[in-house]
Amino acid sequence: MAGQHSEHIVGSSTPRKEGRDKVTGRARYIDDLSFPNMLYGATVRSRNPRGKIKKINFGPGIAWSEYVVVSAKDIPGKNYVALIENDQPCLADGAVNHPEEAILLLAHADRHALAKAVAAVEIEYEPLPAIFTIEESERGDKIIWGKDNTFKSYRIEKGDVDSVWAKADYIIEGEYFTGAQEQLYIETNGVIAAFDAEKGITIWGSLQCPYYVHKAMMALLGLPEDKVRVVQTETGGAFGGKEEYPSMIAGHAALLAMKSGQPVKIIYDRAEDMAATTKRHPSRTRHRTAVSKDGKILGGEIELVMDGGAYVTLSPVVLSRATIHAGGPYYWPSVRVRTRVVATNAPPHGAFRGFGAPQALFAIERHMDKIARTVGVSPAEIRRRNFLKQGETTITEQEIREPIDLGKMLDRALELAEYDAKKKRFAEQNKKATHKKGMGIAAFLHGAGFTGSGERYLASVVGVEGRADGGVRVLASSTEFGQGTNTVLCQIAAEALGLPYEDVTIAQPDTMNVPNSGPTVASRTAMVVGKLVASAALGLKQTLVGAGILHETCTADEFRAACRKYVAAHGEFRSLARYEAPEGIFWDDAKYRGEAYAAFAWAVYVAEVTVDLTTYSARVDDFVARQEIGRVMNPVLARGQILGGVAQGIGFALFEKVEWRDGRMANSQMTNYIMPTSADLPPIRVYFEELGNKHGAFGAKGIGELPMDGPAPAIVNAVEDALGIPLNRVPLMPEDIFEAVNASRAAEGEERPLAEAR
């Protein structure tokens, strides 16, 4: 693919725009900032999963008059965190629906004076019956939300499913589970809020979507658009965990700032952040598939249910993505997909890289191996026979219009993984070994951008501004949090204008200064926002051409000279570009049918694992990640995204388990919630293919979330290959492998390998 493109900047590994500041410690994250007269804020949270608040006692030993205290009564606007359904209170008012729900806010000038005060607030509850699992919620004997605990449901029907069962040679069923996962950005949530009667409220914070916070503050504080300002500070990781949650913490800081008249900083410590904020939705998927004797999918039913926690927040959108990805990268002549997200009394679950797709794809990719085993063909072959091809349609009847050849991608991935040779060797070695080895495959797709009419609804706007020194500045609300937004958007602008990369800067996302380019989510930034950057850049150039001071074909020097001249005469000037939906895109929201995404990225991942039967732990020894992503915008950054996403996927599969106790995360410490260290990961070998994308800047598709989808099913497929025991749940802990091995040995009549523990 290299050398086929004429670009010089897009496609090269230009240095990270804000990199120097990061490696010298000069980058300023929210807790590095301090304002004169600033107070610190803290949150008093529910210890009950569900109940009525009867009494709030301010306990002895605290000089309460020194503290600012805010409750729901102090909310000037509406007591909700504006999002989709507006059912989530910013502060609990008389009732709580999950442990860690925010009830009161306290502020004090001495940061250390807060923990004692928080601990001294005693709240009396009248407990109400609470539910904690999908099954309890479905049972419907305790209704905690709406009429039947259901936040949202979707249904997709393609073809005539009911007629396939009679024709099937095999009917294969399976049930697959995924657990909650904590984003575990190394920088916890934090904000500073300051209020001024003239200017209104200003929020600085670690966040992904300044305009989401802006919208939420308007509603909460009853302020007009121009009296709310949100500024994103350098953000130390997000992964979706700072998509919607910051509106909550920002609201809290804002309320304290308004009441006290002083700036207020709230920084969560790790335990609070883990226990109180959003996590990946747990899921249960049931497959029932009609398969022909040569292993072709004839049709099937897929039922997927997610646990949404106590309030709606983003669940409908997470469910949407899970629904659309439920069929994997395969051709389904007919299918019925029924999905629901239900309420439980846990802190609401939210956005986390992948956003429903990892859950759905885990299920279908485990199920494909089951189909393979039942039919008697290899995992590779069953996939080959069912892969989507150009001209075929997805489960939402979106036609694949690009020459994607998944069979070939699979072949390449298997070759790189030395799959055949290893499978043969392991089969032999495993007969006698205490370390059993296996290989596993996952094939998948990931839709980039907002679903269906989502991008049209967002109506994103981007600006490019001419600077006095002749360079240009990108204006977008798209945020950098490690994934390379600053770098890639600057590369695009530079390429579009024929300027050196060094001549392009990007403005700090500040709602007072940048237009709303939409949220930094859904793997849309390079593809959608990037395209608008290119348009706006060209628009800027047109301003100079139209002013008669620049020719259409010009050098960088000529551009800069013209820009300087224009700014000298007229001041800094900008050009805006607004999203326009491509022609002929059809999406039916009611039937969930049509062009779900502007582009799909495609991938095949292969995992090699060892299971040590002394300790029952599984380890990944080698990992091949091969994907088609439209266009590699920046090779170092692109590879970094895949490496990091695969690492999180390995965590999701084998390490990261949330221990729930009555709706509360009990292992809310880095000591007990386990993410992989540098000593835990295998070599991860990354390969890219490029088919381009006419809807994306310079052919880009989305890349950020794709790598989250493949590792878990590839790894669990490999573990089953090693042990010959089906395992259908992630995270897959050594304790789970032990129980499965033990049960399998008992079932085979082997002597139990251990004496029962007392």
Add this chain to the structure above:
Amino acid sequence: MTKKAAAKREISLTVNGEAKTVRAYPMERLLDVLRQELGLTGTKEGCGEGECGACSVLMDGALIDSCLVPVGQAHRASVVTIEGVARNAEFHALQETFLECGGAQCGICTPGMILAAAHLLQEKPKPTMDEIREGLAGNFCRCTGYAQIVEAVAQAARRSAGA
């Protein structure tokens, strides 16, 4: 104001080669003294429990987690933070290679990671890839999956050795 059990005391220490004196409660964490009293915000708090290494600094030449050190124990100690790294030519190589190899994404783990890498290269100027991974195992990164960090350290080692 409630009566305090302790009194602040004068703590003298060397930070990045400069003599500093702070007035602090001895049980203030070295991390907080660096960030607040000394205004050196490059060192970060990631977990407060000595797991993630975001707060790593060198104290008397040894890599330690500053969130676990009461400043009372840092009296007369010599501390190096990320702000001091740029001045040492050897360490500077790490900062360049982190940029070249993609070792920093969101950057929050980067100061601690660079200190840990600098400490490793002090102890082992020609580390193997496994030794690099072991040396960095107390510094968590959620963004990179570590590979480009390990490559950056290996590259810096080669550069320092004149390769």
Add this chain to the structure above:
Amino acid sequence: MRSDPADYEFVAPESLREAVELLAEHPGEWLPIAGGTDVMVQYAAGTLGARKLLSVWNLPELRRIEVQPGEVRIGASATYSEFRGHEVVAREFPLLARAASWTGGIANQNRGTLGGNIANASPAADSLPALLAYDADLILISARGERRVAYRDFHTGYKQMNLAADELIRAVCLPRKFAGYASYARKVGARNAQAISKVCIAALGRIEGGEIADVRIALGSVAPVPIRLNETERGLQGKRIDAATIALARKTAVAETRPIDDIRSTARYRAAVVSNLVGEFLERLASGETGGE
């Protein structure tokens, strides 16, 4: 950070004498803090009961590692890095050096101390089984003088120890009598670094004439205190290692443990792993391999 530094008294005496004098004057009031890798975690979480801290971090008398003809004495405030990297300790007490290498990460090892770990008495502490296997003694010191206690008699129950209110741990003494022993150490944790153990084992064995002449098996995380498998060891003494011996040893080993379900793991899993590790140790002892993982 959930504690207020203003609420804590802190003294850092310049000598061991000063330290024990303070403890003599106010027995039970001052909590010794060495590298802080346990105390400071509790402090940050707001769960540290003590309000008065006595720093023993920089006392030169406690940092020394002394090599004597019959024993090696590791000062209570010697760090994991210091004794792990000590030539004699690494060569003659590999179980301890190995355990130190998998405790936390480098930064924790640069601050963690044996004295601190012993006094903190976590059932999951990585190095303590090694001390049991090596028949370590502790030297305890107070203003009243020194006394020597066998480490195996030191822990009397969960977080209870044979340590008077005015005493400090001064040193850990390791007898230099393990040349010719095969060693096997293994930690089973949730990840390869920065993990609290689910099960850890430190074992030694010596075969003479095809029979077990001496065997020592110590475990952590499977009882309220680190334990030696006394009954299992007795059963193995003088035996040849064969399938029957191993099977019996595995069964006896599990019966000697009291693993629990906790936030990290389950009792059933721990029991199964204990059985497997004891089996692996004996197999390796028989085949002449050493080390573990």
